Amino acid sequence: MWKGRFAKDTSSLVEQFGESISYDWRLFPHDVAGSIAHARAQLHAGLLTAEEFAAIENGLLEILKDIEEGNFEFKTSLEDIHMNIEAELTKRIGAAGAKLHTARSRNDQVATDTRLYCRAEIDGLLTAVTLLQESLLGRAEKYAATVLPGYTHLQRGQPVTAGHHLLAYVEMLERDKSRLADCRKRLNVSPLGSGALAGSTINLDRGAIAEELGFDGVTRNSMDAIADRDYIAELLFCISLCGVHLSRLSEDLILWCSAEFGFAVLSDEHTTGSSLMPQKKNPDVCEITRGKTGRLTGNLVNLLVAVKGLPITYNRDLQEDKPPLFDSVDTLRLVLAVNTEMIGAMEMREEACRAAASDPMLLATDLADYLVKKGVPFRHAHELVGKAVAESIRTATPLDELDLTKIDDAYGPDAAEVFSLARALESRTNPGAPSVANVKAEVARWKAALS
Ligand code: ARG
Numbered sequence: 001m002w003k004g005r006f007a008k009d010t011s012s013l014v015e016q017f018g019e020s021i022s023y024d025w026r027l028f029p030h031d032v033a034g035s036i037a038h039a040r041a042q043l044h045a046g047l048l049t050a051e052e053f054a055a056i057e058n059g060l061l062e063i064l065k066d067i068e069e070g071n072f073e074f075k076t077s078l079e080d081i082h083m084n085i086e087a088e089l090t091k092r093i094g095a096a097g098a099k100l101h102t103a104r105s106r107n108d109q110v111a112t113d114t115r116l117y118c119r120a121e122i123d124g125l126l127t128a129v130t131l132l133q134e135s136l137l138g139r140a141e142k143y144a145a146t147v148l149p150g151y152t153h154l155q156r157g158q159p160v161t162a163g164h165h166l167l168a169y170v171e172m173l174e175r176d177k178s179r180l181a182d183c184r185k186r187l188n189v190s191p192l193g194s195g196a197l198a199g200s201t202i203n204l205d206r207g208a209i210a211e212e213l214g215f216d217g218v219t220r221n222s223m224d225a226i227a228d229r230d231y232i233a234e235l236l237f238c239i240s241l242c243g244v245h246l247s248r249l250s251e252d253l254i255l256w257c258s259a260e261f262g263f264a265v266l267s268d269e270h271t272t273g274s275s276l277m278p279q280k281k282n283p284d285v286c287e288i289t290r291g292k293t294g295r296l297t298g299n300l301v302n303l304l305v306a307v308k309g310l311p312i313t314y315n316r317d318l319q320e321d322k323p324p325l326f327d328s329v330d331t332l333r334l335v336l337a338v339n340t341e342m343i344g345a346m347e348m349r350e351e352a353c354r355a356a357a358s359d360p361m362l363l364a365t366d367l368a369d370y371l372v373k374k375g376v377p378f379r380h381a382h383e384l385v386g387k388a389v390a391e392s393i394r395t396a397t398p399l400d401e402l403d404l405t406k407i408d409d410a411y412g413p414d415a416a417e418v419f420s421l422a423r424a425l426e427s428r429t430n431p432g433a434p435s436v437a438n439v440k441a442e443v444a445r446w447k448a449a450l451s
Contacts, residue, residue, distance in 0.1 A: 147353060
């Protein structure tokens with residue numbers, strides 16, 4: 001491709017070191033689409049005859065088909081996907097193929113391909129996240145009224161419902177989708193026409209190329225367009241944070257499935273046994289999800305470090321952007337699919353959840369609220385309930401069996417009513433609170449929103 005200037009062939013070690021075809025082959029559909037749009041602009045600029053354009057377009061479509069069907073041999077000597085396709089095209093159609101690279105560089109070409117790849121993958125991820133949300137919603141609906149303790153510091157705090165707990169993850173995933181959609185919007189501009197770094201003396205209709213490729217517009221600075229990998233960093237961040245959410249969900253499920261909690265059971269299909277301990281049923285999917293989150297975060301850091309020291313515009317280091325990108329996209333796609341299936345089949349052990357939530361200590365805050373409603377300032381109410389809690393611990397008497405009226409005059413005989421779990425949940429009716437009615441309304445809202 002650059003034989004004019006060189007007297008010696010590239011060393012085979014350098015060839016092996018510098019190739020990217022082993023991974024960037026997967027950009028092929030985008031590379032073909034970009035080349036066809038570029039060739040069409042050349043046709044309209046009078047640089048190609050109608051016959052030449054037809055030969056290029058048909059040649060590229062045939063190459064596309066051959067790659068899809070596994071009938072294409074990628075050559076390491078041709079370095080990357082761009083040169084593999086172009087060289088094959090020229091081999092197949094002759095002189096017209098050699099005209100394709102006019103007013104284009106692999107630098108704007110790879111930037112275009114990668115943006116198109118990210119855009120397509122974001123669309124796929126958005127669908128995959130929605131499917132996981134639907135899976136969570138199904139469980140939230142089934143267990144809308146299943147009470148269980150809510151935790152802070154992994155210490156029992158206040159009663160919530162399983163439905164409310166699961167809907168928290170639906171919220172997180174919705175933010176992940178909104179971030180992905182935002183990233184998609186920002187990346188959807190065409191860098192084609194930026195050339196190696198300084199545009200070209202041959203002016204093709206950049207707007208027409210952008211439109212053909214479904215971009216919303218064109219980049220405004222050729223140097224930035226070539227140097228920019230922000231969209232990859234953004235996508236890797238969106239993916240990492242979604243992974244972090246799923247890792248936290250995994251941790252909840254791992255706890256829930258332990259004998260100590262016993263709140264949930266995963267299907268045999270989504271758990272594994274031990275080769276040694278016959279009784280084991282391990283939540284490996286959750287653990288691997290949690291583990292893969294390290295890898296997703298590593299990929300983000302990998303890219304940021306690769307880019308941080310680079311002068312603009314293109315530097316070959318940028319070729320290293322694709323392995324972490326592809327890995328994160330593939331990993332999250334799989335993580336989403338397996339979690340969707342696993343959560344859809346998860347069962348809550350409602351009795352165990354209720355038993356844990358029936359600890360009257362969980363209603364200590366409600367007792368303080370009861371005093372507040374009687375006119376006691378909250379700080380004082382907190383102290384009075386604290387005393388009752390201390391008495392309960394000292395005398396090993398459950399909080400709801402103490403004679404509270406003996407602790408302070410502020411307690412009336414109706415204080416005992418505070419210890420109804422159903423009432424405690426029913427009174428949490430403010431928007432965002434876990435009353436069963438609220439949870440059911442949220443499930444209905446989400447169902448409508450996702451359909
Ligand atoms: N394979 C290269 C990459 O992924 C394509 C761009 C090559 N450009 C260059 N000037 N060598 O970054």
